[in-house]
Amino acid sequence: MSARVLVVDDIPVNVRLLEAKLSAEYYDVITANSGAEALEIIKSEPPDIVLLDVMMPEMDGFEVCRRIKADPATALLPVIMVTALNEQSDRVTGLEAGADDFLTKPVRDLALFARLRSLLRVKMLLDELRLREETSRQMNTLRDVENRDDLLHGQRVLFVGEESTEGDLIASIFDDSSHVDKLSDSREAMKKALEQSYDIVFVSLSLSGSDPLRLCSQLRSHTETRHTPILVIVDNCEPEQVTKALDLGVSDYIMRPLDFSEARARALTQSSYRRYHEEMRSALEKSVDMAFTDGLTGLYNRRYVTRHLAGLAKDPSAEDRNIALIMVDIDHFKKVNDSYGHDVGDEVLKEISARLQLVVRGQDLASRLGGEEFLIVMTNATQENAQSVAERIRDDIASVPIKAATPEGTITVTVSVGVAMRESTSELPDRQLKRADEALYEAKRGGRDCVVIAA
């Protein structure tokens, strides 16, 4: 997949060199000669990834990276730092500034392109979950944003390798509340990974006896482990293995000899991506739930049931399925609120919702239309089925008192119920609803606590 790459370096020949390499691989390249210029371009024409030189006058690469990662609008933009030095300490500084990786000049093409593909794959997925700016702002109120260091707390970690000292070093990244499994057999590791839902997995690529890349590939092939961060541990001399591993979808690699700070920084970066991904998905799910359910009772809301009925009306496969509407309204509900307060009223609404939910079959749908009015939609139901459900609801509510904060500790209410069967496949939902509503009105006029079937 092609993408837009921003190359930042104060030395023109370095810019041109990377530009030529990337352009030959059909990346769309934009360039900047200083940190300040880079930050401006990132705002005005956002790239998909940044290749960032470390040593620049005025603002160095570390600072540029820190600023990119500190701004929520660009925090997920992948940054690769490029440097002439290969000092462990520099690498750690860069990773701690939030860089995703660190490449040493002269940049080896294979390593660069594998890294780009891998980071871009993750970015495209995350972009997918980011909706309109306005929407994200709303959704962000649903995210539980925690501290980055929490990511090393209470984690489920899997280490797959033969060197127990390496396993110990990896384990020491996480605090005591975390659980670390150490295995040296790929097959066993795969089995455990499917059972345990690990938060992060480390795989040594020098594992003998079985092909560790196969394990990585299997982890990526199963839905359960598809998004779990995988960090591979490799010998410094095996760049081809790293390239292959990145193309299979592993998240990052750590070179031997293992350095604690580097391993920790890389684990943190990958865990942040995982957490962002989980939070976004969960926020989306919560917002969809909120849009379609009633906050107090958890039943479907009027919006959902209206759409559900419209869907049934349009669905040709629902043509011969009888549709019954059961409308339920609590009798004299205003009195409950007036006598005992809204808290007791809410308890009654919740308890009645729970009872309706128990009565409906899996294919049916219980909803709260608003106030003290509920609607049950039954498909594949005869008039006898619907009448018997309606009677059961009425009887159960009238005969079993509801626990509530009244002087007696309970309250007894009754409901009136109107039932309407769809008259023909051409009857529109609105008309059927109106007939159910009229039947309910009849029930109210008939003295309440009773069921009326629409003619």
Place this chain on the structure above:
Amino acid sequence: MSARVLVVDDIPVNVRLLEAKLSAEYYDVITANSGAEALEIIKSEPPDIVLLDVMMPEMDGFEVCRRIKADPATALLPVIMVTALNEQSDRVTGLEAGADDFLTKPVRDLALFARLRSLLRVKMLLDELRLREETSRQMNTLRDVENRDDLLHGQRVLFVGEESTEGDLIASIFDDSSHVDKLSDSREAMKKALEQSYDIVFVSLSLSGSDPLRLCSQLRSHTETRHTPILVIVDNCEPEQVTKALDLGVSDYIMRPLDFSEARARALTQSSYRRYHEEMRSALEKSVDMAFTDGLTGLYNRRYVTRHLAGLAKDPSAEDRNIALIMVDIDHFKKVNDSYGHDVGDEVLKEISARLQLVVRGQDLASRLGGEEFLIVMTNATQENAQSVAERIRDDIASVPIKAATPEGTITVTVSVGVAMRESTSELPDRQLKRADEALYEAKRGGRDCVVIAA
């Protein structure tokens, strides 16, 4: 990225051959010997992609493909048909059955792997938008599912190539209500693509004068055109170009000589993916909006404003920013409903919401708390600012009548307003709200149509 591939063929040696090839590239392979077995496996352990033999006894590959694509649960599962024949008519039958591509035995490795990567990339993106099953079901009520053939109607199409007869053939796929631009210059094509938001783009890879792959790569690098389907047109003898194009992110390819039915089937398939993608994103956005806005007035709802206030309370950068709460309640609103009906009541609520929206600055937030009660949250506001906004609201509503279906054609209402400034950065939102509410109560007691500032 690794993935799980299902290989379906009734001849064991063919299965083993493909299995070996895929496995060597670290794909996770599962196999089936018949169409019936394949359909079962797809249900029990869903693969990411299916390689499907055409000629099988009992149920042939076409039928298996039709069934996969007819079931909403599996309609987005990519299917590549593999066949010993290379008949145009077979290819069209397969594509019309919903297959994503058609490979001829013996399968060339490069073509296969490029195709797998390209289809898997799209699938992973679409998977990202699919949430829990329950959530998708709710969200699906927001999708406008149209006919597949609508995708050839009213489309904006770009053809980039030199052969005007090819351009004509492509144009003839779409009906007269569509608009087709034909260009032969890459640079001009890119410029137009950024302006026009095309629904689909065709690029001839034999375009001279500029590198057509560069155009494809640029289309994929810009946010505006990232998800636009691109179909490239290639000479039969240039498989390397196809491989490169697929890796750059083009959606599909059509071999010369162009066949109308094949081009049409491929255009339809890619347009369906695009439409699914757009519908899912729009449904997600709509549901987030619904979760946080009031259906009648379009203002933020109580849920959102509560979270917004909680967010401000936690945000250290909001510490020194004064927060003002302005609570607005329509006077004697029950009378409006009782005298003129709920429709007039709703008109009043909508008009007042629109006026509130006009008064607030970009950084402020207007919400409907419920019923006839509204809340405005101002940040960076002095008490004078808040008081002046509150007065403006009160005055504007009292002095400009609202158009409504009353005998006079208008209705005049008044509002009472309570204002509370945050007392200190440690005051909790709930307490500040309570003070605004008390000020509002004072305004009601003081004769209504007035503003009271909390002490």
